Amino acid sequence: MIEVKSIINGEERKSDQYYYRECPYDNEKIVTKTHIASIEDLKSAIDIAREIFDNDRYNWVSDYKQRDRVLFKIAERIREESQTLVDLLIDEIGMPLRQAKAHVNAAADIFEYYAGFGSKIYGNVKFLPNGDLIQLVKEPVGVVGAITPWNFPLTQSARKIAPAIAVGCTIVWKPASYTSGISYYLAKIIMSSGIPKGVINVVFGPGDKIGSELVKNNKVDKISFTGETTTGKWIMQEASKDLKRVSLELGGKNPFILFKDANLDQAIKGLIYGMFRNAGQACGATARLLVEEEIAEKVENKVVEAIKRLKVGNPRVEDTDVGPLVSKSQENKVLSYIEMGLKEGYKLLVGGNKIRNNGLERGYFIEPTVFSNVDNKSKIAQEEIFGPVLVIIYFKSEDEAITIANDIIYGLTAAIWTNDYRKALRISRRIRAGSIWINDAYTQPAEGLWGGYKQSGIGRELGLQGIEEFVEVKMIYNNINENYLHFKQVYKY
Numbered sequence: 001m002i003e004v005k006s007i008i009n010g011e012e013r014k015s016d017q018y019y020y021r022e023c024p025y026d027n028e029k030i031v032t033k034t035h036i037a038s039i040e041d042l043k044s045a046i047d048i049a050r051e052i053f054d055n056d057r058y059n060w061v062s063d064y065k066q067r068d069r070v071l072f073k074i075a076e077r078i079r080e081e082s083q084t085l086v087d088l089l090i091d092e093i094g095m096p097l098r099q100a101k102a103h104v105n106a107a108a109d110i111f112e113y114y115a116g117f118g119s120k121i122y123g124n125v126k127f128l129p130n131g132d133l134i135q136l137v138k139e140p141v142g143v144v145g146a147i148t149p150w151n152f153p154l155t156q157s158a159r160k161i162a163p164a165i166a167v168g169c170t171i172v173w174k175p176a177s178y179t180s181g182i183s184y185y186l187a188k189i190i191m192s193s194g195i196p197k198g199v200i201n202v203v204f205g206p207g208d209k210i211g212s213e214l215v216k217n218n219k220v221d222k223i224s225f226t227g228e229t230t231t232g233k234w235i236m237q238e239a240s241k242d243l244k245r246v247s248l249e250l251g252g253k254n255p256f257i258l259f260k261d262a263n264l265d266q267a268i269k270g271l272i273y274g275m276f277r278n279a280g281q282a283c284g285a286t287a288r289l290l291v292e293e294e295i296a297e298k299v300e301n302k303v304v305e306a307i308k309r310l311k312v313g314n315p316r317v318e319d320t321d322v323g324p325l326v327s328k329s330q331e332n333k334v335l336s337y338i339e340m341g342l343k344e345g346y347k348l349l350v351g352g353n354k355i356r357n358n359g360l361e362r363g364y365f366i367e368p369t370v371f372s373n374v375d376n377k378s379k380i381a382q383e384e385i386f387g388p389v390l391v392i393i394y395f396k397s398e399d400e401a402i403t404i405a406n407d408i409i410y411g412l413t414a415a416i417w418t419n420d421y422r423k424a425l426r427i428s429r430r431i432r433a434g435s436i437w438i439n440d441a442y443t444q445p446a447e448g449l450w451g452g453y454k455q456s457g458i459g460r461e462l463g464l465q466g467i468e469e470f471v472e473v474k475m476i477y478n479n480i481n482e483n484y485l486h487f488k489q490v491y492k493y
């Protein structure tokens, strides 16, 4: 069992209030004991981050070479510590072994990608017609409050922490409560990478206490949040009180559009990968399969066959494909959606039950589940279930597929499967989502882009665009023309 404490100005803080986290595949095993920070702890974390930023202490804001070295070192240390990180991912959220390894690598990739950025961020300069010169410089936004979810705890944090470090921000990080152990471990890795103490502080506690105070505190310049759309809406409303900058990475219920001319076997593999990764607890999951009606029956048979081949079980076992849900409450939520689908009369093609046998008695396992011929207007098609439940929706034409794909509050991702590339590009233009995959699903390279249209969020992460979320741009006006021609146009003297 790991004892998790907040780390403020480089020092670990104990508390007399704590909670225990059970392992989702064996609820008799306790994984972490987390000390809950007080509001005073949080305030001292914000104060130190503010002080370092405002005074450029340790030359943190000005010395980008130092920051570049730190980022390279963090990436290296994550790779060195990958076994421990994988173990924690398995024990805290039940992420299957192979997926956990890929997740750790993806987090290291993000730190590596942003390492070196500090020396490569430039502004712009321009001579004006009157001979004067303007300089547009990029500066760090200031103190960043990073609030992260439990479902992909390393990459979601890396997407905020790495670019914030690259540009010279200071950080107060509030990780999700389910994943305090892995967040604490990542924080220790970051602390051991040459970063001055207090530049990043990590504070553990409930979202509605610690998270909300971080959002409200007027010494914080920016909130970078990943989580549920409802939480994101509240954060945006609260941040408006002092016009704090926000970026929000929120929910999704994403279409996977399958045409009859696609390579169906490849498409099913893509669908399974996009849908059942992390037991479907993924914002970008391809949770609505939109299939051309003519091939619906054939595709449904293939989907069922593929699901029957999936290994659901102990996430520590090498060949497990689908692990448990993160918690009892998440399991109950998913089961209530399955019940809703059945009540609405949709045909269950496969799954629908809890699994409590063959050594899985003490975990939160649900069979991969598929509903056929679902109306896109129904709740099981419109709402984020965040579990292993796929809904299949039929379409007759390209236009109808696009209408159904867009007919939802979310706009995070979409996959388009066809061998007609002109058609795929035509559709890509018309789908309102931040990431489109053509004949692929759920790949997110660090060099790429991530973010939502509509109620899936505001702002972008990853790639060059991810840097822009952590900078302000300032104009410096240099008068070169001593005649002040522009004054003379307005004043007569």
Ligand code: NAD
Pocket (backbone or CB within 6 Å): 147, 148, 149, 150, 151, 152, 156, 174, 175, 176, 177, 205, 206, 207, 208, 210, 211, 212, 213, 215, 226, 227, 228, 229, 231, 232, 234, 235, 248, 249, 250, 251, 252, 282, 283, 284, 384, 386, 412, 450, 451, 452, 456, 457
């Ligand atoms: P959540 O909104 O419950 O919690 C996310 C974080 O916010 C946690 O750290 C939580 O403690 C904190 N929080 C909760 N209430 C808060 C408040 N009032 N003020 C400040 N902070 C608060 O989400 P979750 O259950 O941890 O994560 C799952 C959700 O995240 C899903 O909806 C999923 O789609 C979304 N998600 C989105 C992306 C993306 O990139 N778009 C990525 C991963 C997850």
